[in-house]
Amino acid sequence: MHITGWLRSRLTFGSTSQPEFTPTAVLLGLAIGCLxxxxxxxxxxxxGWISMMSIQSALIGYLVSRMLPTPLTPQEIVVVQTTAVATGTMPLAAGFVGILPALSLLSEERDGVPPIQLTWLSAVGWSCGVAFFGVFLSPPIRKQVIIEEELTFPSGTATAQLVSVLHKLPPPNTAVRHRRGYTLIDEEDIPHAEATEELSTAEADEERDTEERESVEHAGWHSLSWSFGASGLLSLFAYFFPVTFAIPVFGNYFAREWLWYFTPSLSYVGQGIIMGFPTTVSMNLGMFVGWAILSPLCKLSGWAPGPVGDMTNGARGWILWTSLGVMCADSFVSLLPVGFDYVADLISRRGKGSLGMDARMSGSHETETEDRLVPMSWVLGGLISSIFFGTILVWAVFGHEGIKPWATVLGFILGGMLSIFGVRALGETDLNPVSGLGKISQLVFAWVQPGNIVANIIAGGVAEAGAQQAGDLMQDLKTGHLLHASPRAQFYGQLIGSSVSILVTTTAFTLYNRAYVIPGPTFPAPTAYVWLSLARLLRDGQLPENSALFMITFSLFFACLSTIKTIAGRRRHWISKWIPSGVAFAIGFLNTPSFSIARLIGGILEYVYHTRLAKDRSDIRLIVIASGYPAFVPSVVGDVDMVSAGDAL
Structure with a gap:
């Protein structure tokens, strides 16, 4: 009976009677999500980079819940991190880091329309128009990629493993799982020797889990407070002595003329930890090629005669096109196998006839009861409503000359189609290629509405919003699936988080816009130039002098490199991890060296920690430290960019 009782406790992830969607979980998720x-x-x-921070959300939620009279259940923690992710990713979903800054860069002389600066109310209307389509798109996609295909979704799985360790549950991947869900195993089903061996191994695992959990409980708040305090002190120091945050790398001349300086920001280092070592290495490779090779080449050759940092006629604007080519080539190649698999799956299903389809539609693999799922009537009603009201809101904000209603509807439909590819890529690689998906939508609308730059950018943003949001929320649904959390409870959290984030993100963006020039030295908004430059290229086909050759050459090279990386990744070969990511490489072109160098330090710390310092199965301490760097630090440090390019050097 001892073995039976132990197995029952280890193989049951939770009971539906446990609290899940509670006010405490939602409020805590909103607080973390706002940060x-x-x-x-x-x-x-x-x-141009954001992070879901689902692991950090779950970890901080757990630490806070330990201070409450009644700690939150694992299912409540799932709701916490789901709500936090829906709240925290709105800056990208609603285009505040790319679409809206791109519209503000429009030139009446060049584009035929003046710059578009949305008021707070207009930005709220735009956000409401695109904020919910991806949420209603998630439940049907969940059934396909999580229940039927059982894709990995690495970040969602890692979050589930963290929550299971903290709450004394077995790691999800060690549970005995049948097609209809988690089952209980009776003692007589297991030979005595096997049961004894299983018990011994399980006790060792439980002991390690206990040590890890106690480490988090005792050291978590200490590490979080220390990292937050250190980052804040460094920010104050930078405020009074800004020159120390613009340290010349190769001397004052190269820092002033070629923008080679180093910003030792703990915030940037923390972002590098979150990105990981391979990504930061790829980014710094791009930074070196772009700023140490191509930037001097185009400047000294007279192809970009303006100041190096100028995005119009300087080296930074010239290398942008090479970056754009790399980004599009890498995203396109990475999407090809996903598309092939999807088409092959459709052909295979059609060959099996209606019986196979009926079996799939009946939900035979579903582990949840109907009362815990999101009803299909809600999904259909929500999709229709979000498209209808979204189209009206976009038309109200930008007018008939900005984008016609039928084009907005087409953008939603295209976003729904592209989200399938994005979600599948995310489930297999942990990367959602929304940048490439956005470029695909721009290509489509260059044909649908030729010559209309505003419509090209807006429709592309509508399509990208659905694909990005559906992908990020799918990671949360994977976590909930592994921890047997209610999909309906997560759906509520996603709706509430998205709704609140509309006001939070719009207010934050408005405040930043009043304090800084966006795009500008403090917030360069590099992806805004990518959106606008591609729209202009598709309209008039003009590139800076000799940039086309480098754009094509680098695109072909990274198309081949991405092909090798994709094939190796699908075969789970170790080399795929170390082949540079084209998207990260391109981001290194878009940012000045100061942004990339500090993040490389964070990536190195992450690598050393995982390979030399961390215990088995544990990276929790580093995540806590990285999570402690507050949101205000980049804003304070950002002032240094203006100082470093001017009198400070």
Missing amino acids: ICFTNLSLGLQS
């Missing part, structure tokens, strides 16, 4: 939202808005406007 992530400010961080992502700053990070996105600076580097």
Whole structure:
């Protein structure tokens, strides 16, 4: 009976009677999500990169819940991190780090329309128009990629493993799982020797889990407080002595003329920890090629005669096109196998006839009861409503001359189609290629509405919003699936988080816009130039002098490299991890060296920690430290960019 009782406790992830969707979980998720939202808005406007931070959300939620009279259940923690992710990723979903800054860069002389600066109310209307389509798109996609295909979704799985360790549950991947869910195993089903061996191994695992959990409980708040305090002190120091945050790398001349300086920001280092070592290495490779080779080449050759940092006629604007080519080539190649698999799956299903389809539609693999799932009537009603009201809101904000209603509807439909590819890529590689998906939508609308740059950017943003949001929320649904959390409870959390984040993100962006020039030295918004430059290229086909040759050459090279990386990744070969990511490489072109160098330090720390310092199966301490760097640090440090390019050097 001892073995039977132990196995029952180890193989049952939770009971439906446990609290899940509670006010405490939702409020805590919103609080964490608001912090992530400010961080992502700053990070996105600076580097074009944001993070879901699902693991950090779950960890902080757990630490806070330990201070409550009744700690939250694992299912409540799932709701916490789901709500936090929906709140924190709105800066990208609603285009605040790319679409809106791109519209503000429009030139009446060049584009035929003046710059578009949305008021707070207009930005709220735009956000409401695109904020919910991906949420309603998630439940049907969940059934396909999580229940039927059982894709990995690495970040969602890692979050589930963390929550299971903290709550004394077995790691999800060690549970005995049948097609209809988690089952209980009776003692007589297991030979005595096997049961004894299983018990011994399990006790060792449980002991390690206990040590890890106690480490988090005792050291978590200490590490979080220390990292937050250290980052804040460094920010104050930078405020009074800004020159120390613009350290010349190769001397004052290269820092002033070629923008080679180093910003030792703990915030940037923390972002590098979150990105990981391979990504930061790829980014710094791009930074070296772009700023140490191509930038001097185009400047000294007279192809980019303006100041190096000028995005119009300087080296930074010239290398942008090479970056754009690399980004599109890498994203396109990485999507090809996903598309092939999807088409092959459709052909295979059609060959099996209606019986196979009926069996799939009946949900025979579903582990949840109907009362815990999101009803299909809600999904259909929500999709229709989000498209209808979204189209009206977009038309109200931008007018008939900006984008016609039928084009917005087409953008939603295209976003729904592209989200399938994005979600599948995310489930297999942990990367959602939304940048490439956005470029695909721009290509489509260059044909649908030729010559209309505003419509090209807006429709592309509508399509990208659905694909990005559906992908990020799918990671949360994977976590909930592994921990047997209610999909309906997560759906509620996603709706609430998205709704609140509309006001939070819009207010934060408005405040940043009043305090800084966006795009500008503090917040360069590099992806805004990518959106606008591609729209202009598709309209008039003009590139800076000799940039086409480098754009094509680098695109072909990274198309081949991405092919090798994709094939190796699908075969789970170790070399795929070390082949440079084209998207990260391109991001290194878009940002000045100061952004990339500090993040490389964070990536190195992450690598050393995992390979030399961390215990088995544990990276929790580093995650805590990285999570302690507050959102206000990038804003304070950002002032240094203006100083470093001017009188400070």
